[in-house]
Amino acid sequence: MPVSLKLLKTSTFRLAALYLAVFAFSVGAILSYVYWNTALLIERQIESAVRTEIGVLGEQVAQGGMQGLTDALRRRSSQNPGSVYLLTNFLGRRLAGNLDALPQSAIKGQGWIEFSYTVETSEGLEHHRARAYHLSLPNGAVLLVGRDIEERRRFAALIRRTLYFAVGFTILLGLLGGVLMSRNFLHRIESITAASRTIMAGDLSKRVPVSGTGDELDQLSINLNQMLDQIERLMAGMREISTNVAHDLRTPLTRLRSRVEAALRTGDAGVHKSALEQTIEDADSLLATFNALLSIARSEAGQAREGLHPVDLKEVLTDLAELFAPLAEESGGALKLEADRSLEVRADRQLLAQAISNLIDNALKYGVPGGRNGPEITLSLTSTPRDAVIAVADRGPGIAEEDRGRVTERFVRLDRARTLPGSGLGLSLAQAIARLHNGRLFLKDNAPGLIVELVLPRLEPAR
Amino acid sequence: MTNSDQTKPMRILIVEDDRDAASWLVKGLTEAGHVADLAVDGEDGLNMAREKVHDVLIVDRMLPKLDGLALVRKLREEGVHTSVLILSALGDVDEKVKGLRAGGDDYLAKPYSFAELLARVEGLARRSAAEPQQTRLSVMDLEMNLLARTVTRAGKPILLQPREFKLLEYLMRNAGHVVTRTMLLENVWDYHFDPQTNVIDVHISRLRTKIDKGFPEPMLQTVRGAGYMIRAR
Numbered sequence: 154m155p156v157s158l159k160l161l162k163t164s165t166f167r168l169a170a171l172y173l174a175v176f177a178f179s180v181g182a183i184l185s186y187v188y189w190n191t192a193l194l195i196e197r198q199i200e201s202a203v204r205t206e207i208g209v210l211g212e213q214v215a216q217g218g219m220q221g222l223t224d225a226l227r228r229r230s231s232q233n234p235g236s237v238y239l240l241t242n243f244l245g246r247r248l249a250g251n252l253d254a255l256p257q258s259a260i261k262g263q264g265w266i267e268f269s270y271t272v273e274t275s276e277g278l279e280h281h282r283a284r285a286y287h288l289s290l291p292n293g294a295v296l297l298v299g300r301d302i303e304e305r306r307r308f309a310a311l312i313r314r315t316l317y318f319a320v321g322f323t324i325l326l327g328l329l330g331g332v333l334m335s336r337n338f339l340h341r342i343e344s345i346t347a348a349s350r351t352i353m354a355g356d357l358s359k360r361v362p363v364s365g366t367g368d369e370l371d372q373l374s375i376n377l378n379q380m381l382d383q384i385e386r387l388m389a390g391m392r393e394i395s396t397n398v399a400h401d402l403r404t405p406l407t408r409l410r411s412r413v414e415a416a417l418r419t420g421d422a423g424v425h426k427s428a429l430e431q432t433i434e435d436a437d438s439l440l441a442t443f444n445a446l447l448s449i450a451r452s453e454a455g456q457a458r459e460g461l462h463p464v465d466l467k468e469v470l471t472d473l474a475e476l477f478a479p480l481a482e483e484s485g486g487a488l489k490l491e492a493d494r495s496l497e498v499r500a501d502r503q504l505l506a507q508a509i510s511n512l513i514d515n516a517l518k519y520g521v522p523g524g525r526n527g528p529e530i531t532l533s534l535t536s537t538p539r540d541a542v543i544a545v546a547d548r549g550p551g552i553a554e555e556d557r558g559r560v561t562e563r564f565v566r567l568d569r570a571r572t573l574p575g576s577g578l579g580l581s582l583a584q585a586i587a588r589l590h591n592g593r594l595f596l597k598d599n600a601p602g603l604i605v606e607l608v609l610p611r612l613e614p615a616r
Numbered sequence: 617m618t619n620s621d622q623t624k625p626m627r628i629l630i631v632e633d634d635r636d637a638a639s640w641l642v643k644g645l646t647e648a649g650h651v652a653d654l655a656v657d658g659e660d661g662l663n664m665a666r667e668k669v670h671d672v673l674i675v676d677r678m679l680p681k682l683d684g685l686a687l688v689r690k691l692r693e694e695g696v697h698t699s700v701l702i703l704s705a706l707g708d709v710d711e712k713v714k715g716l717r718a719g720g721d722d723y724l725a726k727p728y729s730f731a732e733l734l735a736r737v738e739g740l741a742r743r744s745a746a747e748p749q750q751t752r753l754s755v756m757d758l759e760m761n762l763l764a765r766t767v768t769r770a771g772k773p774i775l776l777q778p779r780e781f782k783l784l785e786y787l788m789r790n791a792g793h794v795v796t797r798t799m800l801l802e803n804v805w806d807y808h809f810d811p812q813t814n815v816i817d818v819h820i821s822r823l824r825t826k827i828d829k830g831f832p833e834p835m836l837q838t839v840r841g842a843g844y845m846i847r848a849r
Binding site for chain 1: 779
């Protein structure tokens with residue numbers, strides 16, 4: 154489609170055209186109003202002047218008879234160049250005045266007429282228009298008094314021309330503006346369309362151009378770009394998961410398969426039995442990994458958001474501490490709870506408990522101080538004006554700063570964790586659950602040890 | 617509840633379209649001394665369940681012709697109150713809630729161990745047979761007063777933490793039957809996720825110290841590969 158045609162189809166152009174039509178109509182209406190009013194005013198002035206003059210002439214007749222009137226007309230004809238006068242006798246012959254003969258329209262009766270007549274000016278003979286009142290006198294004579302309205306006609310013509318010109322100019326400028334505006338708009342829309350085509354074709358790294366003016370189109374572009382960032386992140390996550398799943402599920406599956414195969418080769422029932430038991434264990438841990446992956450995916454998709462209710466964190470932590478403390482004590486460690494007041498957040502109790510139990514589970518596994526057998530864990534609940542902060546702190550070797558960002562990624566396990574059971578998904582799930590609750594997960598140095606903070610927005614922030 | 621050590625043979629209806637899984641279930645339940653009927657789609661299942669001859673229904677969530685939840689809902693509307701265990705590949709907490717809301721009595725995510733399924737099915741049958749307003753539980757010389765919240769063994773008082781009391785109560789109500797770790801987590805702690813550690817084992821071993829230490833006959837037993845059981849005799 155040629156650009157010019159496309160321009161006409163843009164919504165900006167259509168809007169501009171509509172606006173233009175309304176504007177041109179308004180300009181026309183205002184000017185017409187001025188024109189008609191002016192014309193009317195002048196006409197009224199002429200009429201009232203003529204009436205007054207006829208009144209005066211009437212008095213002349215009363216005082217000096219026909220002769221007086223004739224004299225008065227002669228005098229006036231020579232003194233008032235912009236006026237027309239004529240007095241004829243009952244035969245229609247001119248008695249006085251500056252008109253040669255009575256106009257055709259003034260033969261009978263009385264009233265207002267308009268007519269053309271010839272006038273002598275410095276540039277020669279000219280045809281002028283005049284407006285006059287004529288009446289028959291009782292003796293059959295006809296009196297006509299009027300004004301030359303050529304000036305008025307010229308003035309009206311000027312106003313009319315101005316009107317046409319103004320409307321025409323408005324339309325022209327408006328069209329030009331409309332085209333320019335829509336071209337600019339079209340150009341920007343087209344760049345957005347082009348960017349989105351590239352993105353649809355598979356290049357997720359492409360972004361919609363932002364002009365920097367901060368207008369609505371920029372807002373749209375910025376929003377689109379943020380959406381794209383989110384999609385790109387999710388896609389990257391998906392890619393990462395599939396790679397990780399391939400690796401982290403294939404390895405134990407291969408191990409499982411080889412074990413069964415090896416057991417099948419022997420005829421020993423004892424070997425069979427232990428291989429089968431191992432197989433169940435492997436299958437269970439695979440299932441756990443699989444479930445954790447699904448939970449992460451669901452949390453990240455935000456599907457469980459509708460199941461959020463006000464939950465008292467102190468209660469949740471007390472329950473969890475009670476559940477896990479014996480486990481810490483069993484290995485010679487301890488789990489302390491520091492939560493002195495209730496704090497409410499909007500949460501899914503199950504998911505939240507799962508996230509915190511993952512953190513505690515990590516602390517149990519990795520939070521053992523050097524030279525000791527059991528972990529030293531502190532589970533605490535504190536608050537800021539806005540947030541509730543759940544912290545799981547241990548006194549173990551901690552996590553080096555450069556690794557802290559990495560450990561919340563799926564399947565990432567630090568070297569010393571590889572020998573312990575686990576899927577490498579605990580922190581990822583905790584983070585996904587934190588995000589689902591509009592919260593965040595922070596890893597900090599406990600010098601020595603690690604503090605993992607789960608920060609959730611409070612239901613009723615302190616004022 | 618005192619004589620619940622021997623499981624009465626039950627008649628169980630399995631509504632499951634996966635023939636392998638179904639025949640495996642039938643075999644397992646028969647070996648455990650029960651009678652199992654099989655329906656392979658929702659409509660058959662509904663018709664058979666309407667006869668009200670079964671003690672427990674095991675219903676898969678996704679079935680041809682009539683899906684599991686609709687089946688259960690329909691049964692409840694028709695006034696059939698047989699206990700239902702819903703089986704599903706959808707194991708999330710909110711899926712469980714949906715299943716229970718539709719009128720299911722328990723929910724088990726696939727894949728499951730047979731021991732878990734058997735324990736739950738037998739638990740359902742006991743639950744529907746239990747007298748609702750009990751104030752005392754007793755198993756052998758172990759006595760529990762539910763009103764005074766006290767426990768004695770052979771007349772000697774045993775001091776329990778509130779959670780230990782709840783744990784023992786659940787075990788005693790299911791005396792003579794295996795309860796799995798998941799069942800304990802769900803019913804005693806109300807957690808519907810897998811904490812991935814042996815947390816339950818530690819609580820059990822503490823409880824065991826309190827009720828069995830100093831007595832010649834241990835009552836709280838570990839059933840390998842399945843869970844725990846309070847011996848009834």
